[in-house]
Amino acid sequence: MFIKSSADIKENEITPESVYRDRRRFMQMALGAGALAASPLASSKPGFMTETPLTSGPDWLAKQIAQAEAYDKKITDKLTPYEHVTSYNNFYEFGYDKSDPAKHAGSLQPHPWRVEIAGHADKTGVFDLEDLLGKVTLRERVYRLRCVEAWSMVIPWVGFELGELLKQFKPTSRAKYVAFTTLLDKKQMPEQGSRFSTIDWPYREGLRIDEAMHPLTILAVGLYGKVLPNQNGAPLRLVVPWKYGFKSIKSIVKIEFTEKEPATSWNVRAPNEYGFYANVNPKVDHPRWSQASERRLPSGLFSPNIIDTQLFNGYGDEVAQLYSGMDLKKYY
Ligand SMILES: Nc1nc2c(c(=O)[nH]1)N[C@H]1C(S)=C(S)[C@@H](COP(=O)(O)O)O[C@H]1N2
Numbered sequence: 264m265f266i267k268s269s270a271d272i273k274e275n276e277i278t279p280e281s282v283y284r285d286r287r288r289f290m291q292m293a294l295g296a297g298a299l300a301a302s303p304l305a306s307s308k309p310g311f312m313t314e315t316p317l318t319s320g321p322d323w324l325a326k327q328i329a330q331a332e333a334y335d336k337k338i339t340d341k342l343t344p345y346e347h348v349t350s351y352n353n354f355y356e357f358g359y360d361k362s363d364p365a366k367h368a369g370s371l372q373p374h375p376w377r378v379e380i381a382g383h384a385d386k387t388g389v390f391d392l393e394d395l396l397g398k399v400t401l402r403e404r405v406y407r408l409r410c411v412e413a414w415s416m417v418i419p420w421v422g423f424e425l426g427e428l429l430k431q432f433k434p435t436s437r438a439k440y441v442a443f444t445t446l447l448d449k450k451q452m453p454e455q456g457s458r459f460s461t462i463d464w465p466y467r468e469g470l471r472i473d474e475a476m477h478p479l480t481i482l483a484v485g486l487y488g489k490v491l492p493n494q495n496g497a498p499l500r501l502v503v504p505w506k507y508g509f510k511s512i513k514s515i516v517k518i519e520f521t522e523k524e525p526a527t528s529w530n531v532r533a534p535n536e537y538g539f540y541a542n543v544n545p546k547v548d549h550p551r552w553s554q555a556s557e558r559r560l561p562s563g564l565f566s567p568n569i570i571d572t573q574l575f576n577g578y579g580d581e582v583a584q585l586y587s588g589m590d591l592k593k594y595y
């Protein structure tokens with residue numbers, strides 16, 4: 264038995280979701296009245312939202328996010344509060360402590376932003392984020408995020424289905440994989456200039472094309488109804504909810520259709536510890552720790568909130584068929 268104070272219960276179980284819902288409703292009302300500026304979330308400085316220093320974006324983006332299609336599935340998990348989602352991060356380009364990204368990611372300039380679409384597709388080129396977002400439907404998606412380090416969160420993302428975007432470029436039959444690359448810029452991402460860095464920058468990730476086209480796979484541009492904070496991978500980051508968090512690459516500048524399985528940062532760094540597939544699996548342990556359970560945030564000394572890890576992070580009904588016939592211990 265773990266001791267739980269009434270304060271814990273209030274913070275963890277009642278407030279986050281209700282506050283979020285209220286906020287969201289409020290913003291939509293404000294927008295409906297054509298008065299975003301009247302919202303307490305809008306800033307006094309025209310063109311930018313400044314609720315936190317690391318969350319800023321142009322008006323067109325804030326509006327598009329606030330008007331995203333609401334999530335219509337039943338939410339069974341408690342949402343991890345905004346404060347935790349945005350202050351406990353992995354973003355090694357800004358340091359290795361969980362608190363580093365929130366402290367240091369202010370040097371990232373996510374607007375304006377361009378993304379290169381390359382490789383085996385009929386249409387390729389460099390596109391403004393605004394143009395790409397003009398061609399997709401923004402949706403809210405509440406997903407569990409399970410880090411390979413055995414902690415997890417529940418996050419209400421705002422984004423769009425990656426497949427909806429990719430199809431528009433008409434990938435050819437040679438497009439078997441999709442490779443993603445994070446921005447490479449020592450000025451904006453100081454850790455990329457560090458001599459002690461153990462990652463070969465830029466951060467890279469990849470998916471098989473059928474994984475990329477799966478409707479659960481999204482590119483996120485917001486969370487909690489707001490523009491994505493820098494520390495969470497602004498302005499555009501991948502979210503693949505049935506895979507370990509490291510697959511969800513942040514601040515993407517390039518998406519390439521490839522014929523061969525692309526190199527991915529963690530797999531290159533420690534191939535016996537981090538596989539290309541990285542599907543959440545309680546039966547396949549990390550060589551140095553068990554993956555059978557996880558610490559669901561927020562967690563504290565007196566309420567560690569340890570829960571069982573689920574195969575495919577609980578999304579097996581939707582994704583298990585992608586791996587039928589594959590040995591998940593071999594393709595970890
Ligand atoms: N470019 C980049 N993307 C990244 C990482 C990183 O260090 N650099 N960390 C990954 C890891 S290990 C996790 S768990 C998630 C964390 O996302 P969050 O900080 O939004 O919770 O981002 C992933 N994407």
Ligand SMILES: [Mo]
Nearest residue numbers: 410411508509
């Ligand atoms: Mo992670």
